[in-house]
Amino acid sequence: MPTFTYNDMTFTVAPRGDRWDISYALPNGSSVTVGTGLFAGLAEAEATARALALVKTIFPVGIKSVGPDVAHPNTIGDLKIVGPDVTHPNFIYWNKDSVSCPRQL
Numbered sequence: 001m002p003t004f005t006y007n008d009m010t011f012t013v014a015p016r017g018d019r020w021d022i023s024y025a026l027p028n029g030s031s032v033t034v035g036t037g038l039f040a041g042l043a044e045a046e047a048t049a050r051a052l053a054l055v056k057t058i059f060p061v062g063i064k065s066v067g068p069d070v071a072h073p074n075t076i077g078d079l080k081i082v083g084p085d086v087t088h089p090n091f092i093y094w095n096k097d098s099v100s101c102p103r104q105l
Contacts, residue, residue: 020047
């Protein structure tokens with residue numbers, strides 16, 4: 001069973017018949033299923049590569065930035081300050097595989 005680490009999370013790709021299951025190891029030792037019955041008929045290396053691509057889509061690395069609340073402006077005296085109209089949260093992506101700081105040697 002191949003394992004890989006992405007964004008400081010450990011994932012396992014396990015065969016089940018001619019298909020593959022992906023699970024995520026929680027810090028307390030238990031595991032959570034990410035997907036089952038995937039990648040029918042693929043070899044281990046190809047299934048692992050596709051599992052990594054799927055995990056990168058499901059668990060993106062980045063931060064969520066939510067804009068100001070335009071329905072409730074800030075008031076200073078009789079002056080109403082309304083931020084820009086942000087109707088949906090923004091997600092800032094970057095090209096790293098982890099949000100952790102690099103290890104110091």
